[in-house]
Amino acid sequence: MEILQSWLVAPFTYAFMVRALAVSVLVGVMCPLLGTYVVTRDLGFMSDALAHSVMPGVVAAVLVGLHPLWGAVPSAIVIALLLGWLVHSTGLSADTTIGILFAGLFALGVALLPLVRHVSLNLEDLLLGQVLGASQVDVMVTAILTAVVTAVLYGLHSRLLFVSFDPLGAKVAGLSATRLDYLFLMLLAVATVTALQAVGIILVISLLITPAAAALLVTRTFEHAMFLSAGFGVSATVVGLYASYHLNVASGPVMALVATAIFAVAYAVAAARR
Amino acid sequence: MTVPRSIFRLIPILLIVISSALAACVVAPVEAPVTGDGPAAESQPLRIVTSGSIVADWVHQIGGDHVEVSALVPPGGDMHMFQPGPQDVARVADADMVVMIGMGLEAGWLDQLFEQARADEAVVISLEEFIDPLPYLPMGGAGDAHGDEEEHEDDEDGHGHDEDADEHHEDAHGHDDDADEDHGHGHDEETDDDHGDHEDADGDHEDAHDHHEHGSEDPHFWFDPPRVRAAVTGLAQAMGAADPEHAAIYAERAASYGLELEELHSWIIEQVSVLSAEQRVLVTSHDSFQYFAHLYDFEVVGTIIPSLGTSAEIEAQALARLVDTIKDHGVNAIFTEALTDKLAASLAQETGVDIVVRLYTGSLGVPGSGAETYIDMMRHNVETMVQALSTQ
Numbered sequence: 001m002e003i004l005q006s007w008l009v010a011p012f013t014y015a016f017m018v019r020a021l022a023v024s025v026l027v028g029v030m031c032p033l034l035g036t037y038v039v040t041r042d043l044g045f046m047s048d049a050l051a052h053s054v055m056p057g058v059v060a061a062v063l064v065g066l067h068p069l070w071g072a073v074p075s076a077i078v079i080a081l082l083l084g085w086l087v088h089s090t091g092l093s094a095d096t097t098i099g100i101l102f103a104g105l106f107a108l109g110v111a112l113l114p115l116v117r118h119v120s121l122n123l124e125d126l127l128l129g130q131v132l133g134a135s136q137v138d139v140m141v142t143a144i145l146t147a148v149v150t151a152v153l154y155g156l157h158s159r160l161l162f163v164s165f166d167p168l169g170a171k172v173a174g175l176s177a178t179r180l181d182y183l184f185l186m187l188l189a190v191a192t193v194t195a196l197q198a199v200g201i202i203l204v205i206s207l208l209i210t211p212a213a214a215a216l217l218v219t220r221t222f223e224h225a226m227f228l229s230a231g232f233g234v235s236a237t238v239v240g241l242y243a244s245y246h247l248n249v250a251s252g253p254v255m256a257l258v259a260t261a262i263f264a265v266a267y268a269v270a271a272a273r274r
Numbered sequence: 275m276t277v278p279r280s281i282f283r284l285i286p287i288l289l290i291v292i293s294s295a296l297a298a299c300v301v302a303p304v305e306a307p308v309t310g311d312g313p314a315a316e317s318q319p320l321r322i323v324t325s326g327s328i329v330a331d332w333v334h335q336i337g338g339d340h341v342e343v344s345a346l347v348p349p350g351g352d353m354h355m356f357q358p359g360p361q362d363v364a365r366v367a368d369a370d371m372v373v374m375i376g377m378g379l380e381a382g383w384l385d386q387l388f389e390q391a392r393a394d395e396a397v398v399i400s401l402e403e404f405i406d407p408l409p410y411l412p413m414g415g416a417g418d419a420h421g422d423e424e425e426h427e428d429d430e431d432g433h434g435h436d437e438d439a440d441e442h443h444e445d446a447h448g449h450d451d452d453a454d455e456d457h458g459h460g461h462d463e464e465t466d467d468d469h470g471d472h473e474d475a476d477g478d479h480e481d482a483h484d485h486h487e488h489g490s491e492d493p494h495f496w497f498d499p500p501r502v503r504a505a506v507t508g509l510a511q512a513m514g515a516a517d518p519e520h521a522a523i524y525a526e527r528a529a530s531y532g533l534e535l536e537e538l539h540s541w542i543i544e545q546v547s548v549l550s551a552e553q554r555v556l557v558t559s560h561d562s563f564q565y566f567a568h569l570y571d572f573e574v575v576g577t578i579i580p581s582l583g584t585s586a587e588i589e590a591q592a593l594a595r596l597v598d599t600i601k602d603h604g605v606n607a608i609f610t611e612a613l614t615d616k617l618a619a620s621l622a623q624e625t626g627v628d629i630v631v632r633l634y635t636g637s638l639g640v641p642g643s644g645a646e647t648y649i650d651m652m653r654h655n656v657e658t659m660v661q662a663l664s665t666q
Binding site: 011014015016017020130132133241244245247248249250251253 | 358360361363364387
């Protein structure tokens with residue numbers, strides 16, 4: 001018993017571990033909540049594409065001496081709007097449009113990278129992030145972001161749901177699907193690139209997609225899935241952080257692996273029920 | 275939005291998932307966390323964490339059993355690819371002293387780690403404080419670096435250090451003969467006279483941090499044994515300041531290690547003397563050999579990756595220019611690290627250079643590699659280079 005206790009407590013005698021826990025639990029709630037919509041609407045690769053597509057903006061920000069986030073957030077919003085506009089005006093699928101923007105903008109970012117060589121900007125640093133390096137500011141920014149995302153999703157829930165599952169019906173009912181789509185994409189974009197800074201791309205994508213997918217497998221209603229996916233998200237981050245401490249492995253990947261394991265179990269449960 | 279009763283059916287599933295994951299972790303081997311609450315010996319060893327394995331070896335040479343040293347990036351690891359685990363971060367948080375190379379080498383995540391250590395009031399030593407660095411000139415492509423070496427030396431208006439590589443050079447020649455018998459014992463006094471200007475050892479951390487942003491100084495000074503000697507001397511003083519009880523021992527061990535470094539220096543001079551001036555050209559995977567070239571009269575005619583990082587994309591033009599340079603200079607060996615093997619191989623094919631040799635550049639070798647210490651690493655590198663370059 002004593003061993004278990006020290007096993008549970010020891011990691012959090014360090015301030016950086018407490019900050020890491022706070023940030024990852026927050027992201028573990030926020031991403032799966034968004035993720036339930038993301039998975040339902042087949043926007044799974046949106047966040048990965050975004051993380052790469054904001055590169056030119058990041059390079060520009062660093063070039064004029066600003067924090068990368070000042071480049072990442074505005075360009076994420078612009079890209080989200082551009083994406084929505086392209087889908088609506090061309091009739092191409094979201095998937096195709098994401099592919100076009102992702103490749104083009106990421107390539108532009110890589111081509112521009114030599115411009116900022118003197119400040120040693122590493123691609124890996126931008127994409128991998130480091131939950132263990134989360135600062136006080138990261139914790140606060142993530143907390144605010146989580147609150148905003150939760151509030152917006154709660155406030156718009158019924159309309160978002162309507163638009164997501166029955167776009168035509170929503171139109172008939174007089175709901176502007178376009179405006180809601182844009183709003184959701186922007187929310188997703190800002191959440192993705194901000195969380196990215198704190199916890200890295202692997203964890204953001206993993207938490208955005210995997211818990212929601214697992215939850216949708218084992219629940220019957222959308223609301224159940226939202227709650228359960230947030231529960232999965234939090235479990236993945238907490239268990240993952242413990243595991244990563246005791247195995248001394250980088251934390252983001254371990255949390256993502258736990259999320260994957262949860263999905264596997266959910267799949268088994270769903271299969272057993274059939 | 276109310277929570278329907280049926281949601282509670284899911285709770286057992288969640289519990290099973292969590293507990294099985296926990297169980298998996300408990301079963302896995304648990305390394306004891308490095309915390310300082312062991313039995314209170316009368317003198318606790320000084321706990322030092324270094325960024326890489328080369329610096330860890332220097333700390334070990336100076337501190338022996340009186341220090342507990344560990345490197346964040348293990349032998350064979352790449353600084354640029356380093357992904358720390360929580361216990362690595364914890365080691366830094368627990369350390370009495372953290373030693374890094376500085377000058378932008380510990381970029382990104384490592385730098386962030388050391389910022390945290392600084393905030394935790396650990397003594398953070400950046401070895402750049404003790405040496406007189408060469409400027410780092412990004413090579414736009416092959417060939418740009420020719421002939422600039424002479425100016426570098428003069429441009430150095432320095433930071434209050436007046437170390438001079440050439441001075442050491444002479445020095446080393448002078449000690450050539452007796453070095454063999456001497457090393458490893460006593461003989462501290464005579465080697466110390468030109469290191470008197472290192473009193474400011476831990477005074478200018480802020481300064482050190484500034485350098486990182488600019489990346490204007492070349493961090494790869496470990497290819498220059500006399501500069502390493504200066505760094506080791508300064509490091510020993512800093513360690514002595516942190517652990518006054520053993521300060522004399524550290525100074526003594528640093529001095530005798532200094533003699534070994536001097537011996538290494540003369541050994542290198544002797545080894546490379548078999549190479550003609552035309553043979554002393556280097557093409558390396560990234561630009562880490564300027565100090566070596568400067569000290570031992572080599573010319574780095576090209577580097578495959580133009581920047582310090584290992585991740586920069588290579589411009590097609592730069593690569594094409596490098597191919598031309600290699601042909602122009604009749605280079606017959608390309609020196610590489612594991613990272614860029616593919617590029618080096620295609621470059622070798624393109625230019626007809628048939629020798630691609632792996633050197634230890636950023637870290638010591640793994641156990642059994644014959645490059646487990648700094649001195650062995652340098653000997654291995656020099657032997658490999660001389661052999662490759664003298665093959666015609």
